[in-house]
Amino acid sequence: MGKSLLDKVWDAHTVRELPAGQTQLFIGLHLIHEVTSPQAFQMLREQGLKVAFPDRTIATVDHIIPTDTEARPFADEQAEGMMSAIERNCREFGIRFLDRSSGQQGIVHVIGPELGLTQPGITIACGDSHTSTHGAFGAVAFGIGTSQVRDVLASQCLALQRPKVRRIIVDGTLAAGVYAKDVILHIIRSLGVKGGVGLAYEYGGGVFDRMTMEERMTVCNMSIEGGARCGYVNPDQRTFDYLRGREFVPKGDAFERGVAWWRSMASDDDAAYLDVVRLDGSRIAPTVTWGINPGQAIGVDERIPTPDSFSADDREVAEDAYGYMDLKPGAPIKGTRIDVAFIGSCTNGRLSDLREAAKVAKLGKVKPHVKALVVPGSQAVAKAAEAEGLPEIFKAAGFEWRLPGCSMCLAMNPDKLSGRQVCASSSNRNFKGRQGSPSGRTLLMSPAMVAAAAIEGAVADVREMLKALKAGC
Amino acid sequence: MSQLIPIAKITGRPIPLRGNDIDTDRILPARFMKAITFDGLGQYAFHDARLDAEGKSRGHVLDDPKHQAKGPRVALVNKNFGCGSSREHAPQSLLRWGVKGIVGESFADIFFGNCVALGIPCVTASEADIAALMAAVEADPAHDLVIDLGTMTVTYLGARYPVSMPDGARQQLLEGTWDATRILLDALDQTRATAARLPYVAGFKG
Numbered sequence: 001m002g003k004s005l006l007d008k009v010w011d012a013h014t015v016r017e018l019p020a021g022q023t024q025l026f027i028g029l030h031l032i033h034e035v036t037s038p039q040a041f042q043m044l045r046e047q048g049l050k051v052a053f054p055d056r057t058i059a060t061v062d063h064i065i066p067t068d069t070e071a072r073p074f075a076d077e078q079a080e081g082m083m084s085a086i087e088r089n090c091r092e093f094g095i096r097f098l099d100r101s102s103g104q105q106g107i108v109h110v111i112g113p114e115l116g117l118t119q120p121g122i123t124i125a126c127g128d129s130h131t132s133t134h135g136a137f138g139a140v141a142f143g144i145g146t147s148q149v150r151d152v153l154a155s156q157c158l159a160l161q162r163p164k165v166r167r168i169i170v171d172g173t174l175a176a177g178v179y180a181k182d183v184i185l186h187i188i189r190s191l192g193v194k195g196g197v198g199l200a201y202e203y204g205g206g207v208f209d210r211m212t213m214e215e216r217m218t219v220c221n222m223s224i225e226g227g228a229r230c231g232y233v234n235p236d237q238r239t240f241d242y243l244r245g246r247e248f249v250p251k252g253d254a255f256e257r258g259v260a261w262w263r264s265m266a267s268d269d270d271a272a273y274l275d276v277v278r279l280d281g282s283r284i285a286p287t288v289t290w291g292i293n294p295g296q297a298i299g300v301d302e303r304i305p306t307p308d309s310f311s312a313d314d315r316e317v318a319e320d321a322y323g324y325m326d327l328k329p330g331a332p333i334k335g336t337r338i339d340v341a342f343i344g345s346c347t348n349g350r351l352s353d354l355r356e357a358a359k360v361a362k363l364g365k366v367k368p369h370v371k372a373l374v375v376p377g378s379q380a381v382a383k384a385a386e387a388e389g390l391p392e393i394f395k396a397a398g399f400e401w402r403l404p405g406c407s408m409c410l411a412m413n414p415d416k417l418s419g420r421q422v423c424a425s426s427s428n429r430n431f432k433g434r435q436g437s438p439s440g441r442t443l444l445m446s447p448a449m450v451a452a453a454a455i456e457g458a459v460a461d462v463r464e465m466l467k468a469l470k471a472g473c
Numbered sequence: 474m475s476q477l478i479p480i481a482k483i484t485g486r487p488i489p490l491r492g493n494d495i496d497t498d499r500i501l502p503a504r505f506m507k508a509i510t511f512d513g514l515g516q517y518a519f520h521d522a523r524l525d526a527e528g529k530s531r532g533h534v535l536d537d538p539k540h541q542a543k544g545p546r547v548a549l550v551n552k553n554f555g556c557g558s559s560r561e562h563a564p565q566s567l568l569r570w571g572v573k574g575i576v577g578e579s580f581a582d583i584f585f586g587n588c589v590a591l592g593i594p595c596v597t598a599s600e601a602d603i604a605a606l607m608a609a610v611e612a613d614p615a616h617d618l619v620i621d622l623g624t625m626t627v628t629y630l631g632a633r634y635p636v637s638m639p640d641g642a643r644q645q646l647l648e649g650t651w652d653a654t655r656i657l658l659d660a661l662d663q664t665r666a667t668a669a670r671l672p673y674v675a676g677f678k679g
Contacts, residue, residue: 015660028674038509119673128558129559142583145583146587224557224583254677316493438526
């Protein structure tokens, strides 16, 4: 029996077995940001510890950074305090800090791949659950808490239990207007928000083989929303082509040696899995969440499910969701009025996401009652988008074009919903209060669907708008 | 460096937190993470579920007069507790509110790991046993509940319930190695040797 990528990576990074089945695992790349690291550095100081491998940690600032100004100090004193803390900590412990002056700042899960820090076959940890994003490259990448951030800083290791692997195969062809975001929302809808607990998800099949690296990142990003510890796609030629020439990727002969090793880390054809799940990509519609967790999702042409369609476990959460969202069972989701449209986040804040949204933005104007934001995932994404004229397209349609950061995905900066506002969002979580207002409401969807909703002022089917575009050509 | 503190038994007044898929944004909304310490987070546990926009109580169980016992507490939860964001701020806020142990049907992976790192045992029991425990506690909350990691049982009002926990985490708590830094640093030489075997660490140099 062969081995999965997860098992190969796990074995290669095992420092030693710990008692009772845990592994002391070497972490190849540690990414840190301003929100979950300050307490970890403080613990190091209190315990008199050093950073063991300072060149294997990279820092940036993303969660609290304002997107409407570069001015320092930040107007928010708490945010300024967090910014000063990470600056001081990186200086004191000798860690490279990619701030705005570097030109390489951005959401931690956007900059890792674009700088080539994220590579196949390595282990990656970050104090952020969406670290699963990096699995798109065939890395084993997971989110950790702050005490574990301290452990990685001090020892470059974690004590972990090896997850079992579920292979998820999506075959068939995605229809026009159906994107990677719809694929992962469909997977979570099918397997549930707790379906992946204790597991790693390995994504494969024709749909994944044909996906770009950015699309794979979108899917892997939301593995955590399915409950999985991490998610990954086996590295292939697309992975290597993406990596070639990036700053932290070896050059010349070293690159070729890298490719050989990366290939060798992919799952064997006869690898053993806990189980295999098959889904038909051709049946996936543009998908929208209607509730308070990412599993509460339906096709845009479906109706909000009725209580009797849920298992006993899920019914109570559904009842809670109808009330919180003020949506009626049996009502169509299409046509649900929105107040805010947010395009960005570590899920969907990359160049290809902005391009797809811009195609739709060209078709009309944002409805006057809608506030619409486009927040690129990194300075590099912003620069590339500017070179293509995307900001002009968005601005002409009535969107605001902002500076890079996490922004309204979790609203730790000034970008927040207010009151009961409804937001069409390309982010990853529709939890109660997630976007900054304790009673705010979030509808997750692809960036193109968000753009369509901004123009309609309500949830719309992007397929219809794209058809109109085609007919117009 | 930190002391080894073995955790074999947790005794505390129980607090039932009903509901599946309670996420860490619900346990601690992101706006309360804008600080460089964990101090004071206890007061914000379940903030938005407890208080409305005017700051009036919504009647959440944490504010229920019959659940205001002082001293250590044990939370009772349903399925997939602590899903979503990896923020350790969530278990830190529960810990600082008083929660020293949690008994539930299931836990999200990252939340579970964060709790181990803080010395908070999260044990699982069957759906029926959790229902029985919650009912018993709601009827009569004024007694101590005991989580015993030695016998892997939970006891309340004389009734014993079998519970489980992955062996590794249980061992860490029983041995006091749940604060993993010291254990991990013990193998720094082996860690350097492992790094040296990984071709990417040296940039795939020939």
